Amino acid sequence: xxxxxxxxxxxxxxxxxxxxxxxxxxxxxxxxxxxxxxxxxxxxxxxxxxxxxxxxxxxxxxxxxxxxxxxxxxxxxxxxxxxxxxxxxxxxxxxxxxxxxxxxxxxxxxxxxxxxxxxxxxxxxxxxxxxxxxxxxxxxxxxxxxxxxxxxxxxxxxxxxxxxxxxxxxxxxxxxxxxxxxxxxxxxxxxxxxxxxxxxxxxxxxxxxxxxxxxxxxxxxxxxxxxxxxxxxxxxxxxxxxxxxxxxxxxxxxxxxxxxxxxxxxxxxxxxxxxxxxxxxxxxxxxxxxxxxxxxxxxxxxxxxxxxxxxxxxxxxxxxxxxxxxxxxxxxxxxx
Amino acid sequence: xxxxxxxxxxxxxxxxxxxxxxxxxxxxxxxxxxxxxxxxxxxxxxxxxxxxxxxxxxxxxxxxxxxxxxxxxxxxxxxxxxxxxxxxxxxxxxxxxxxxxxxxxxxxxxxxxxxxxxxxxxxxxxxxxxxxxxxxxxxxxxxxxxxxxxxxxxxxxxxxxxxxxxxxxxxxxxxxxxxxxxxxxxxxxxxxxxxxxxxxxxxxxxxxxxxxxxxxxxxxxxxxxxxxxxxxxxxxxxxxxxxxxxxxxxxxxxxxxxxxxxxxxxxxxxxxxxxxxxxxxxxxxxxxxxxxxxxxxxxxxxxxxxxxxxxxxxxxxxxxxxxxxxxxxxxxxxxx
Numbered sequence: 110x111x112x113x114x115x116x117x118x119x120x121x122x123x124x125x126x127x128x129x130x131x132x133x134x135x136x137x138x139x140x141x142x143x144x145x146x147x148x149x150x151x152x153x154x155x156x157x158x159x160x161x162x163x164x165x166x167x168x169x170x171x172x173x174x175x176x177x178x179x180x181x182x183x184x185x186x187x188x189x190x191x192x193x194x195x196x197x198x199x200x201x202x203x204x205x206x207x208x209x210x211x212x213x214x215x216x217x218x219x220x221x222x223x224x225x226x227x228x229x230x231x232x233x234x235x236x237x238x239x240x241x242x243x244x245x246x247x248x249x250x251x252x253x254x255x256x257x258x259x260x261x262x263x264x265x266x267x268x269x270x271x272x273x274x275x276x277x278x279x280x281x282x283x284x285x286x287x288x289x290x291x292x293x294x295x296x297x298x299x300x301x302x303x304x305x306x307x308x309x310x311x312x313x314x315x316x317x318x319x320x321x322x323x324x325x326x327x328x329x330x331x332x333x334x335x336x337x338x339x340x341x342x343x344x345x346x347x348x349x350x351x352x353x354x355x356x357x358x359x360x361x362x363x364x365x366x367x368x369x370x371x372x373x374x375x376x377x378x379x380x381x382x383x384x385x386x387x388x389x390x391x392x393x394x395x396x397x398x399x400x401x402x403x404x405x406x407x408x409x410x411x412x413x414x415x416x417x418x419x420x421x422x423x424x425x426x427x428x429x430x431x432x433x434x435x436x437x438x439x440x441x442x443x444x445x
Numbered sequence: 446x447x448x449x450x451x452x453x454x455x456x457x458x459x460x461x462x463x464x465x466x467x468x469x470x471x472x473x474x475x476x477x478x479x480x481x482x483x484x485x486x487x488x489x490x491x492x493x494x495x496x497x498x499x500x501x502x503x504x505x506x507x508x509x510x511x512x513x514x515x516x517x518x519x520x521x522x523x524x525x526x527x528x529x530x531x532x533x534x535x536x537x538x539x540x541x542x543x544x545x546x547x548x549x550x551x552x553x554x555x556x557x558x559x560x561x562x563x564x565x566x567x568x569x570x571x572x573x574x575x576x577x578x579x580x581x582x583x584x585x586x587x588x589x590x591x592x593x594x595x596x597x598x599x600x601x602x603x604x605x606x607x608x609x610x611x612x613x614x615x616x617x618x619x620x621x622x623x624x625x626x627x628x629x630x631x632x633x634x635x636x637x638x639x640x641x642x643x644x645x646x647x648x649x650x651x652x653x654x655x656x657x658x659x660x661x662x663x664x665x666x667x668x669x670x671x672x673x674x675x676x677x678x679x680x681x682x683x684x685x686x687x688x689x690x691x692x693x694x695x696x697x698x699x700x701x702x703x704x705x706x707x708x709x710x711x712x713x714x715x716x717x718x719x720x721x722x723x724x725x726x727x728x729x730x731x732x733x734x735x736x737x738x739x740x741x742x743x744x745x746x747x748x749x750x751x752x753x754x755x756x757x758x759x760x761x762x763x764x765x766x767x768x769x770x771x772x773x774x775x776x777x778x779x780x781x
Contacts, residue, residue, distance in 0.1 A: 153607050207573060211566040230547040233569055234607045237543060237576070241599035244580055248593040256592055257584040263577035271489050271570045 179306030181429035199243035269293025278358035296328025326417035336361035515642030517765035535579035605629025614694035632664025662753035672697035
């Protein structure tokens with residue numbers, strides 16, 4: 110493999126497999142890109158600069174690709190899935206801008222964040238603007254079911270972040286809380302990307318449900334891969350220190366598993382209590398990496414990827430289905 | 446008058462006139478309030494506290510009242526205007542939470558802001574959540590025209606704030622720029638409050654247009670009154686220092702008029718250039734208050750109120766129309 114996915118993006122070279130996955134929709138993905146770049150308001154002189162800045166930050170448009178692929182099974186209006194796909198990416202970008210602002214992150218994908226470059230003031234307002242733009246795009250689909258699903262997702266995204274914040278440095282979190290949190294933070298948008306694509310592509314209801322399941326499972330796997338890379342990754346590839354989640358007081362699956370296995374005298378409890386990581390962080394990371402936790406996480410992730418692949422089986426066999434199927438392997442391979 | 450409107454709220458006692466204005470819709474306004482207070486997500490333990498905090502901060506629900514009144518002219522679904530009215534208030538509250546966050550404001554209506562009380566992190570995320578909740582409420586109207594208008598307004602609100610920010614300390618702003626800015630910041634939401642109420646109340650198209658005009662003109666007058674009070678008000682009633690806009694580098698109608706009259710050697714130019722207000726702010730305020738600028742502003746505001754009142758004339762005579770008409774006088778009287 111020439112390039113590798115790291116945290117959802119292709120970081121090196123051109124990956125033949127990614128090209129193959131995107132092939133059925135590449136020309137439409139270019140039209141999505143055009144729409145994103147033409148979002149403008151001449152009364153706001155720097156809007157174009159800000160938009161261009163976040164659009165050129167290296168995202169691989171995984172979510173909008175899922176929308177387009179999910180819309181591709183039946184004869185359909187060509188334009189609405191494109192608008193929807195652009196809305197999905199705008200919503201994703203808006204959450205990144207706000208997340209970086211509240212997390213005081215200076216870098217994203219190796220580039221200064223909007224908040225670091227222009228200040229928090231602009232980052233909050235620009236994020237609001239991009240949120241609003243995404244909602245306006247969704248309205249252009251004129252499909253109330255799609256609009257409702259989209260606005261539900263905005264609530265789930267915001268509530269996921271709030272729940273994460275209120276549970277910071279809380280070592281008492283069951284797996285169910287983690288699953289609920291990553292559904293809201295990540296899987297909700299993947300699910301909506303697939304579901305709205307299916308609806309706008311006129312898929313029959315059972316297939317809409319199947320694509321909804323696909324998106325949900327892909328999103329769960331995607332976030333779990335991210336969380337796993339955080340405890341085992343190479344900091345130069347992650348763009349942030351290993352163990353960053355634990356440092357920020359955020360429990361993820363590997364650290365929850367560690368707490369389950371060593372309920373007494375666990376380094377994570379001490380780390381969260383003392384908020385000083387002299388040795389404690391490294392100790393926790395070592396315990397995770399030198400146990401079966403990593404492979405147990407693999408098993409969980411693999412389970413979600415398998416469910417995503419299985420959901421596709423009732424769909425007609427075609428290029429779009431093959432691409433969606435290949436994406437499930439791709440997410441999985443990020444951990445290898 | 447027992448109570449007085451200051452910056453859009455009744456600050457003292459119970460105003461008989463306000464009671465009369467709200468009379469035709471008081472029971473429905475209570476249902477709006479119930480809906481606002483029942484917005485909950487049990488996974489977020491502190492959400493209820495936060496919501497209750499912002500809902501109890503003394504707003505007089507002017508915008509949702511306009512929605513209900515505008516919906517009141519024809520036989521209509523009773524529920525949808527109530528949902529819409531709640532959405533309008535939620536959007537307003539979300540913008541207040543974000544505005545206070547980016548402006549570093551500690552107080553609003555004499556109470557600590559969410560950002561001051563819980564920190565900027567929570568304020569940004571809670572604002573996002575309330576934005577999203579407002580969009581979800583609008584979806585429940587199942588009216589695409591209404592949903593589209595609402596999302597357009599979110600964009601206008603966000604862009605208004607961005608434009609204000611990018612023009613901070615810029616003394617070269619024509620009246621047209623000011624009008625565009627206050628339309629986005631304030632009048633857009635008033636307009637949408639009235640327009641969506643009219644649409645959901647099944648008003649004929651010409652009357653929808655009339656109520657849209659009404660809302661637009663009311664919003665413009667409302668913001669101009671705010672801006673006028675800022676240069677002439679009593680700081681104890683304003684809850685912030687007189688001349689706060691100029692201190693923040695924001696030009697409003699009175700200061701634009703002062704710049705028009707004294708293009709050379711104007712204290713505002715020096716104030717914006719040096720960003721120190723030793724005497725310069727007071728000099729500018731004195732020049733504004735000792736000239737015909739105040740009465741010229743009155744004339745402008747009165748013009749908008751008169752247009753709002755005039756727009757109502759094609760509507761059937763009824764309690765709702767009388768209440769909307771009385772509101773135009775009420776806004777106007779805030780300056781007296």
